[in-house]
Amino acid sequence: MVLHEKGVGFETYEVDLENKSEEFLSVSSTGKVPVVVADGDPLYESNVVNQYLDEVFESPKLLPEDPKERAYARIWMASADDNFFPAVFIASVGHERGFSETQVSEALEKLKTVLAALEERLGDGREYLVDVFSLADIAHAGNFVRLRELAEEGEIGLAGYPNVAAWMERVEARESFKAAG
Ligand SMILES: N[C@@H](CCC(=O)N[C@@H](CS)C(=O)NCC(=O)O)C(=O)O
Structure with a gap:
């Protein structure tokens, strides 16, 4: 992306x-x-x-100019690595990759906690995780396909996270998301 x-x-x-x-x-x-x-x-x-x-590569800049917003972008990038990615990964392909039933259900619970945190962050009309579209959104986008699969299988109800669902649609509508396939 x-x-x-x-x-x-x-x-x-x-x-x-x-x-x-x-x-x-x-x-x-x-x-x-x-x-x-x-x-x-x-x-x-x-x-x-x-x-x-x-x-x-100068343009467009994908981290905010403001140091504090930039720090928040990095906080969410770290969360994508530490929380979102492992939870989605184990919840979606854990069974095939040798994780136990308990680990898979724990990952699903963890995913719900992560989605609740994202939901809160994206409240008050916030379009992206920081004040501009940034590397923080991109850090999550790589796992949207797996998250959608979990939703289609009924493992996660995205309707319960309307801000997250709207944010996903905004990110998925970007040409860079479509081009990255
Ligand atoms: N934190 C790393 C995670 C990289 C990662 O775990 N990649 C997985 C695929 S999503 C992989 O290559 N797995 C192969 C393996 O571990 O053998 C990153 O963001 O680049």
């Missing part, structure tokens, strides 16, 4: 995470995706990569 927002050209490589190639492991020291190879140097951790891209 960041690269599409910035209009920067790039190539993508499909990675088989069940059967990681030597070529992939030579650029991904953690064996995880995403990895961005920038002028030959591999960068990883999506929030770190996204901040690098935001610094290197």
Whole structure:
């Protein structure tokens, strides 16, 4: 999404995470995706990569100018990593990935807590997590598809989180979200 927002050209490589190639492991020291190879140097951790891209490519800026708003953007980016991603991931594919029934139900409960926090944050007509569309929204958007699957399966009722549902629609309507597929 960041690269599409910035209009920067790039190539993508499909990675088989069940059967990681030597070529992939030579650029991904953690064996995880995403990895961005920038002028030959591999960068990883999506929030770190996204901040690098935001610094290197000027426009549009995807972090607020105001230091406190910028701090809040980083707080929500950390929450996407620490709370939203693991909860959605284990709740949606935990069974296939060897997590126990208890871990999957705990992840679902955790997800409800995370959604409640997002719901509160997005109250009072706030369109995005900070005062502008930012890396904080992008940090969550990568898991919207899984969250929607959970909603379709009846595991999560998004109707109970109207601010979150409206925010998701706003983010999903962006060309960068559609282009990122
Ligand atoms: N905090 C990391 C998480 C990276 C991550 O966990 N990626 C998963 C896919 S969503 C992965 O590559 N898993 C493969 C594995 O662990 O073998 C980031 O945001 O980049």
